[in-house]
Amino acid sequence: MASSAVALRRVVQRYGPLLLALTVAAAVWASATGDIGVRSPLPGAVPLVLALLSGWAAAMLRTRRWPLFLAAAVGWLVLAAAAAGVVASYQAGLRLRGRRLAGFLAGAAAVLAGGVLIGLEVGGVRRMTTAASGNVLMLAVCLVGLPLVLGLWVRARRDTLAALRDRAERLEREQEARADRVRAEERTRIAREMHDVVAHRVSLMVVQAGALEVTAVDPATVEAAALIRTTGRQALTDLREVLGVLRQAGSTVVPEHGLDALDELIGESRTAGLRVCRRDEGVASALPATVGRTAYRVVREALTNVRKHAGDAETVVCLRYLPDGLEVLVRNGPSKGGAALPGAGQGLLGLRERVELLGGRLEATPVDGGFLVRALIPVAGVA
Missing domain, CATH: 3.30.565.10 (Histidine kinase-like ATPase, C-terminal domain)
Structure with a gap:
């Protein structure tokens, strides 16, 4: 399920702008021909150029927003085409804030007012569609209000999800920090106990072995005492390395021997x-x-x-x-x-x-x- 969602998201990200451009261009052209709007009396080349420019503006939306806003205004004033305006209103709610959003609303009101004046001047179906008071109110709601509210809702949802994600990541980092602190305290406690107990007893063993090596008369006893003292010193060295690792918060490890030290290990066992x-x-x-x-x-x-x-x-x-x-x-x-x-x-x-x-x-x-x-x-x- 997760892989399917990721694949779908990639497809949308890759082909979404092209699909949006084709949809906007087709809707503008259909509006100019009267299929979904008011038929334009202008020559066919004019609606075709405006449809292509509107589609191009929709495709450029990820990098530039102003071409779409301009195409929406020109398309409504010239052809009474609403497709680019709907997309522009949604993008305004999704991306604009503060003064920019207020400026967009003022511009949308001016474009709608201009459409009323043009409808009154042209007359006929254009006047009934874009200049009648009831239609103007409905157009303001459908072209600007609803898309704008939808964009604001999507943006608020994204912001909420981003805030929740940041909070979860922050809590996770804090939990990891607490766990690292607890581990460090436990490592320090273990190191302290090992030093207090093991190191003390091994040091005592080394001291006693050294005294026996000095006072003993039998050569075998002297050799055994020397071996005990040497082994004890090596044990203290290894213990010091282990304690150093335990006291460190990083991932440092004690250097370990490999097969090249196997003969030395066997020799120590023989000596023992x-x-x-x-x-x-x-x-x-x-x-x-x-x-x-x-x-x-x-x-x-x-x-x-x-x-x-x-x-x-x-x-x-x-x-x-x-x-x-x-x-x-x-x-x-x-x-x-x-x-x-x-x-x-x-x-x-x-x-x-x-x-x-x-x-x-x-x-x-x-x-x-x-x-x-x-x-x-x-x-x-x-x-």
Whole structure:
């Protein structure tokens, strides 16, 4: 329905002036020949020229109004033709305001008065039609009054709709501004809580790891303390970036790693004690940055879960380069047991949503006593 209305509006905008010009010209000619008005005694060339000029004036209405007003006055005084006058009165109500509208009414009254004088002079049917008091009043209403009122009503309706549209847009902007303000306040609150809780505890961990690194005698303990301190410092750096984004009202995002940083991620996991290896299958090809970042996120979350729940299990990270996408598999074997770290269980849910946004799918299922995370990320349509 909406598309039909838009198509109709386009047709009217494109062919409306031509249709109006043909209608006005035909009506003026019909009035001059006596079909819908008083037959003119003038030579045929005069009504034809006036009809063509009236049609041209109607076609030029979007850019110039005065030719139509002039054609309406000349057509009424010379031929008693009302078509151009009706259109001129409607356009006056639609477009003129204040003094210009008052000037048009004065001009219309003068033209009607001139038509009365000409009718009295010519006599006959012209006198009866344009000079009789009752007909003059009816002509004033039909030629000027009704079209003018219709134009005023259409203009008032347009102004009302424009005001309502502006009000709706203003309310929408105000609502968006309030929502942005509420989001900014919530982001600031979250950032403050993260800083107060997480940053404090990670900083304490880094300080304690540094003290242990200095006081420990066992080389293995010193190495582990150094790793904890380095990892904690990196966590504080990442947390600072996240907090900076939360405090910003813009759409700045934290820089994310891609497949080029996958070996570094696996190396960090090995340093932390995880037995993990990488295997690539297929012909490696250039992938969109979004696909690379998503694959990195899948591997990182999967390795994090392995460290939490099966830190002693053997783990394999496999990248399969497919003709139409990339398949990421992270599989760990059975664990011999041990205390699992706490987790909220939201990591895989967020990853699944991220992969599905790219048109892919993610599976996370137990396999042979271990666990398999498999993500298939298509390349087609991804920027």
